[in-house]
Amino acid sequence: MADLIARLRSGLPAAAVITDPDITTSYAHDMASFSDAGTPAVVVLPRTTEQVQHVLRTATELRVPVVPQGARTGLSGAANASEGCVVLSLTKMDRILEIDPVDRIAVVEPGVVNAVLSRAVAEQGLYYPPDPSSWEMCTIGGNIGTGAGGLCCVKYGVTAEYVLGLEVVLADGRLLTTGRRTAKGVAGYDLTRLFVGSEGTLGVVVKAVLALRPAPPQQLALVAEFPSAAAAGAAVCSIMASGHVPSLLELMDGTTVRAVNAMARMGLPETTEALLLAAFDSPDPTAELTALGELCLAAGATEVVPAQDAAESELLLQARRLALTALEKVSTATMIDDVCVPRSRLGDMLEGVAAVAAKYDLTIGVCAHAGDGNTHPVVCFDAHDPDESRRARESFDEIMALGLALGGTITGEHGVGLLKKEWLARELGPTGIELQRQVKAVFDPLGLLNPGKLF
Amino acid sequence: MADLIARLRSGLPAAAVITDPDITTSYAHDMASFSDAGTPAVVVLPRTTEQVQHVLRTATELRVPVVPQGARTGLSGAANASEGCVVLSLTKMDRILEIDPVDRIAVVEPGVVNAVLSRAVAEQGLYYPPDPSSWEMCTIGGNIGTGAGGLCCVKYGVTAEYVLGLEVVLADGRLLTTGRRTAKGVAGYDLTRLFVGSEGTLGVVVKAVLALRPAPPQQLALVAEFPSAAAAGAAVCSIMASGHVPSLLELMDGTTVRAVNAMARMGLPETTEALLLAAFDSPDPTAELTALGELCLAAGATEVVPAQDAAESELLLQARRLALTALEKVSTATMIDDVCVPRSRLGDMLEGVAAVAAKYDLTIGVCAHAGDGNTHPVVCFDAHDPDESRRARESFDEIMALGLALGGTITGEHGVGLLKKEWLARELGPTGIELQRQVKAVFDPLGLLNPGKLF
Known part of the structure; x- marks a missing residue:
């Protein structure tokens, strides 16, 4: 280990190599529940590609595992340290190198914070859509690592669709x-x-x-109240089958609505069983919003309330963005799931999650990127109660099984990490997993890059 | 070989195994120039996944190469037969299995013709954007194999963005x-x-x-005449920098315009040096077209002519679609290149191609997906003249070198095949090529699948 530190220091500035255990242990975890982490041997904070190459060459020579990290806002344990690893934090490589309005591209280092990039391109009339909930903190490198999504995806797609090219340092240090x-x-x-x-x-x-897009007009939203999750699911189907392209189509179940009210006094309707939030960012969204509202009413909505203006739309959005934080206050701990089903099965998924909650006697609030069929069931539990913790973990797994049974995937946008690695094999099957492992071996034959994650 | 045929027949209907050399040789070539093809040992036309698995298992057991084929409309030789290979034509697997307007997906077999799918989804108010020039003939499987593009890409992207999931038979027959x-x-x-x-x-x-999209409104087009390719390139930059999202932004140079007129008497302006064709498919395209026309005039357009209606727009589109066929009539042979540059470099690319044409004393017409920076310089030459043929091949290569020098790629949408395999190494570099080869070895360790293509 002394050798490791000395060698790392030979190619990195002194401040970029941290060995103080008080600090290094703070790099051990991302934001996932139920995911073990080891103790890092060292944390390095390179500022250049050459420094990253030095770190990886050193790790390869000494056969030390390397765990790359962004802002550690991930929810699957993918950024958790392995025992004795080099934590390679890319947060100091945070320069926006180029924004080009003609080619509609940005060239960035991995440590650029999503919101920083979004604001920088907005100043030039451009738009970088991916907007995970952690967008004020998370980095582009982390977004690329996890394939992050967000609220924008129903119209604008996920991170993958915006990555045109990469420079990557391989495990052996080659670029x-x-x-x-x-x-x-x-x-x-x-x-x-x-x-x-x-x-x-x-x-x-x-x-x-x-890749960037031209900035769209500010979106205008409406909110629709439903007496059941099934009715809200039916409304989503009818909206999408009618050819609408909303810029936002989000769902909060009754549990989530009440949690948001309890935390932030948003005045959302307490008695609703499901709230659908829809928006359009077209030049003239009013007609589309009206048509969408009618589809909601036809599907059983008890009330449809259009926002008066962009500011009120933004308030509604904020309520949705608060959902996770609000559900975290329901008990001492939460596990957030990320099951994506074909949107035609959204209603079945919501009803199935409610049944799981009843079976395990737990509060499970659901918010969802409804237009994508991407649900985030949030299991609320008391981490100090071993039995409740066990039930939480079991319900979490049962929700993934439900998603697979409905033709969905165990992860729409959060990734596999440690939390879902047993489940990846169930989704991909033996041939799929075998090929994934072989692909991994091409790029990282010694298995030093983020070992134990994914599979 | 008798053993190969017998074994193939043991798992395929009699009509699905063709050995008549008059027929099998007709499967030897796709539509690329300057690309050698071997003589197939046999052509198989399976109708089921199990039959494809049987073919690949047999080929693996006997170590016989397999060349998968769609409609053989490819332009890079990727579908050319290897000597003694099994040609595996997927054209009989041509069923559309599902079209789902809620999930906005289609599930298809690989032999479905692009236009057949496009029309089938249109009947349900849906849209499958990728529209290569060969769309009336080419298959979805071929589109996936080449990563096909088309006119739609400037707004709707390429084939890759529409492929959500696949079933693939591996070289050893596993699914x-x-x-x-x-x-x-x-x-x-x-x-x-x-x-x-x-x-x-x-x-x-x-x-x-x-993935499918809701069908957009019919597009409305305009055509703008420019006194130089550079001016047209500048207009493209200004259009994209202004945040426009045209559904079409195509360019034909003067040579192409005159070739189209000569063939089809379209009445396009003979004296123009570059024609820009732009369209919008938004609900009310007129204002956008007007704004775009003004940008063209500001960039030096001598005339801007908006189409009167959708029918006239379609006529303009037809002129563009005829470009290749028209250029093919300029001499006895053509080579079509497919260099994509950052759109900010489009003007430089067009001027560079003109310089190459002058240097080699050849006619090179250029049509381009201008909004994507994707140029198709078409080298016209007399295939019976060895010196002209040599100059054609050299100019074709020089155009790729120019594209790389401008920060572009050797292929925007046609693929590498045989035609550009030496150039792939120049674009990707030794590390890139080495990793590509290793990835290939994971899926096809014996090297039986379409050997000799790509690299």
């Missing part, structure tokens, strides 16, 4: 350039997309070329 | 399921995208889950 800065390109296998969502197991992203 | 039918999903490495654009070298797609 690989993938993809392009052009709008199109099919030269060879799409290794760029292979790195997106690979959770730091294939290489370390040190630069990204991101 | 792999990748991806999902949900709107989102990040469970494990994105193997789906790895197969898109892999040109039949990693596995044989037997089923695809495709």
Whole structure:
């Protein structure tokens, strides 16, 4: 270990190599529940590609595992330290290198915070859509590692669709350039997309070329109250089948609504069983909102309330953004799931989660990117109660089983990490897992990059 | 070989195994120039996944190469037969299995013709955007294999963005399921995208889950005449920098315009040096078209002519769609290139191609997906003249070098195949190529799938 530290220091500034255990242990965890972490041997904070290469060459020579990290806002344990690892934090590589309104691209280092990039491109009339809930803290590198989503996805898609090209330091320290800065390109296998969502197991992203869009008009929202989750699910189906392209289509179940009210006194309707939040960012959204409201009423909505203006729309959005924090106050701990089902099965999924909550006698609030069928059932439990903790973990698993049975996936946008690695095999099957492992071995033959994650 | 045929017949209907050399040789080539093809040992036309598995198991046992084929409309030789290979034509697996307007997906077999799918989904108010020029003939499987694009891409992106999940028969006959039918999903490495654009070298797609969109309104177009390619390039930059999202932004240079007129008497302006064709498919495109026309005039357009209605817009589009066929009549042979540059460099690319044409004393017409920076320089030459043929090949290569020098890629949408394999190494570099080869070896360790293509 002394050798490791000395070698790391030979290619890094003194301040970039942290060995003080009080500090290094603070890098051990991301925000996942029920995910073990080891104690890092050292935390390094490189500022250049060459420094990252030095770290990985050193780790390879000494056969020390490396755990790449962004802001550690992940929810699956993918950024948790392994015992004795080098934690490679990319947070100091945080420069926006280029924003080009003609080519509609940004070139960034991995440590750029999502919101910082979003604001920088907005100043030039551009838009970087991916907007995970943690967008004020999370980094682009972390977003790429997890394949992050957000509220925008129903219209604008996920992080993967905005990553055109990458520079990646491989486990052995070589630098690989993938993809392009052009709008199109099919030269060879799409290794760029292979790195997106690979959770730091294939290489370390040190630069990204991101696609941007022109900034859309500010969105206008409405909120619709439903007497049952099934009715809200039916409304989502009818909205999508009618060809609408909302910029937002979110759902909060009754538990979530009441939790948000309890925390923030938002004045959301307490008696509703499901609240649907829809918005359009088209030049003239009023007609579309009216049509969508009518579809909600036809599906059984008891009330439809359009926002008066963009400011009121933003307030509604804030209520949705508070959902997780509010549910965290229901008990001493939460586990947030991330099951995505075909949107036609959203109603079944919501009813199934309610049945799981009843079976395990737990509070499970659901907020969902309804337009994508991407549900976030949040299991609330008392972490000091071993039996309740066990039931929480079991219900969490049962929710994934339900998602798979409905033709869905165990993770829509949070990733696999440690939390869902047993479940990945169930989703992909033996052939799929075998090939994934073999692909991993191509990029990281010694298995040093984020070992034990994914599978 | 007798053993190969007998074994193939043991798991395929008699009509699905063709050995008549008059027929099998007709399967030897796709539509690429300058690309050698071997003589197939046999052509098989399976109708089921099990039959495809039988073919691949047999080929693996006997160590015979397999070349998967769609409609053979490809332009890079990727579907050309290898000597003594099994040609595996997927054209009989042509069923549309499902179209779901709520989930906005189609599930198809690989042999479905692009236009057949496009029309089938249109009947349900849906839209499958990818529209390569060969859309009336080419298959979805071929589109996936090459990562096909088209005119739609400037607004709607390429084939890759519409492939959610796949069923793939691997070289050894195992069946792999990748991806999902949900709107989102990040469970494990994105193997789906790895197969898109892999040109039949990693596995044989037997089923695809495709994303659909709501059908947009019919587009309304305008045409703008420019006195120089550089001015047209500047207009494209100014249009994109102004935040416009045209559904079409195409360019034809003077050579192409005159070739189209000569063939089809379209009445396009003969004296123009570059024609820009733009369209919007928004609910009210007139204001956008007007604004775009003004940007064209500011960039130096000598005339801007808006289409009167959708029918006239469609006529303009037809002129663009005729470009390749028209250029093919300029001499006895053509080579179509497919270099994509950052759109900010489009003007430089067009001027560079003109310089290449002058240097080699050849006619090179350029049509381009201008909004994507994706140019198709078409080298016209007399195939019976060895010196002109040599100059054609050299100019074709010089155009790729120019594209790379401008920060572009050797192929925006046609693929690498045989035609550009030496150039792939120049674009990707030694580390990139090495990793691509290793990825190939994971899926096809014996190297039987479309050998000799890509690299």
